[in-house]
Amino acid sequence: MSDFGGMEDLLQDFLTESSELLSEVDNKLVELEKRPNDRALLNDIFRGFHTIKGGAGFLNVDPMVSLCHRTENLFDKLRNGEITLTPEIMDAILAATGVVRDMFGAMSQARQPAPADQHLLQALDNVLEGKSAAAVSHEPPPVKPVAEERAPLPQPGSPDWNQLYDGLLGTTTASSHNAREEQRPSPALSVEILEPEEAEPQVAAPVRQVVADPMSALKPAPAATLNKPATSSQQLSAPETTIRIDTVRLDQVLNLSGEIGLTKNRLTTLRSDIMAGKMDSATLKSMDEAIGQLDLLVGDLQNAVMKTRMQPIGRLFQKYPRLARDLARQLGKDVELVITGEETELDKTMLEDLNDPLVHLVRNAVDHGIETADERAASGKSSKAIVELSATQVGDHILIEITDDGRGMRPDVIRRKAVEKGLIDVETANSLDDKQSLQLIFLPGFSTKDQISSVSGRGVGMDVVKTNIQRLNGRIDIQSIVGEGSRFTISLPLTLAILPVLVVKVCDQPFAVPLAMVREIITIRQDQVQEVSGRATIVVRDEILSVRSLAHLIGWQETQLPQFGVLMQSAEHSFILAVDSFIGRDDVVIKPLQNIRPKGIAGATLSGDGSIVLVLDMEDLLASAHADNSAIMTSRLVEQTY
């Protein structure tokens, strides 16, 4: 059942807009820690809480109104210099934004949120009253100072503004009593009006238990938020049904569809002419032109539609400074998260799916990457650690980098751990170079810390990060220098909707492979194929690459010897995919196969002549064929070679 009957639309709008606003507030709070006296920041934060309060009021979410009211007042006092920002106050405010976010979570499930924790409200009230947030309070807090400063929330018992207003204007309104006013006599127009007789229940209610240190009750709050990131990520991963689009982009779509309409009209006329037997060269030339035009326009339209789905990655990034800050504080580290390239745009669905991996990588960098303060001091690094999160568009790819200036990763330690945990055997470990060793951290069950910390170790490992990135047709790579830091680079296609592919042919059947993985195309000369430890290989510019026949990978019999090799590059390794012939490159829209999911097939698409082309999922194909097929393939290829 919804607690917001009849207001669902409004609720959705409110949640979307307020969540963004709250993220901004969160980031500004992190900024504020660095520049506690910045008036513009204080003003912005004040307005943020004020706006959320206003919206929540209309939705009758009293717990949120009551909480935001306090934070708003607090920022009013901060900006007027009546209070100075202390770390305790900061903690209380950050805890408050966490609670507001949780309330958004409850509201997104159409539930009225529970009132904020009494200790938090108490701590905020203490600050408002000019006491230390952590002051020991043995008595019910006096209400007056708050009330004097501000009228309480509009609620039964608040003064009649009509009366007051009219009083100020000197006009009379005998009939201006509203329903709530009738419950008690209208107060005369005077300052007393502003001192409500009824105070907010939370404030006025005597504190039942003696709170020795209200802040101690607060302390776990940020940690609690951190330990269940599910709240925020669920909210994010729950598909948003609405999207905000720049009207300029929408207009482009409109213009293009208009032009396509015109071209269609022209073609219709031409069709009538041709059907009537008019087939002179001028008519055919016109048709050629019109189709060429249509080709261009449809391409542009596709791009324009795609652009409506593009969202700045900053919407995602803006959540992380707070995350990094809270985690760093909890771990006793001094970490600054530096963000660049927020304006880089990415397909909306990808943005949502990127959140969990990025959260994990940021946490990982702060928790594992950055050394403790003592270690940093010992190695002569500055006490403040920097974690950089950046996004850039390179060609048709987006690069996201998470770089830390921490301890770096030691390949030998990683190898040893992987063997100790039984993830790989000693021989495999010894055959890995340093770069490959780093990739071991993506294996399920790998964690370099002997003690899983309460912060990072929460079930989601680097293997999940990698799987999620791959699901987005992306790659993740690691660079690390011991003592200097690590960098995780995520490379993603701009969109999942259109995939550039290379169409190859095997056994007369076309297949599409993602162009992103294709490095180059070579001709396979049988005399180049060499057998190295039971595998067919070809040396390309001093690099020994294994040859894998596509026919074998999908379990078919070859009808001819492969003529061409596609040099494929995946995250860990390169290899040559042997195929019969090529058709060419194409931009395709992948349609998922319904009901069946053959191994190694991502979906299907239609080629220009209307035939069905299966799109290969190379990672999946390799994984499924890894164990046995390559061995068989080697013997076949080599047999046939000699």
Added chain:
Amino acid sequence: MNDQNMRFLVVDDFSTMRRIVRNLLKELGYSNVDEAEDGQVAMHKLKNGTFDFVVTDWNMPNVTGIELLRQIRGDAQLKHLPVLMVTAEAKKENIIEAATAGANGYIVKPFTAATLDEKLKKIFANMAK
């Protein structure tokens, strides 16, 4: 003056709030409503169109509601335009400030359609005097 075709300009930086006010106005039968996200945009729209009524938030970036009100009162063309201030600022100074700046009405968030109707009617009545 009080007719259903009156053209309203709703000014608020929070789009949810503009929608709320718009819905409330619609509930009262006023469906000719345009929106602006701050005082600056509002002033631009007012100068380039004909509006009969302004409902504005107080606390906005760029040009605030009270600044917008002063600009309207200081503009030869617009100075007679009725302005209703919508805000959560329930302070006496604010009300006095709004009154001195020439606001026709003042309404505190959150409010119902009935409260809004009452405010509007009062403003129309005062203007008819």
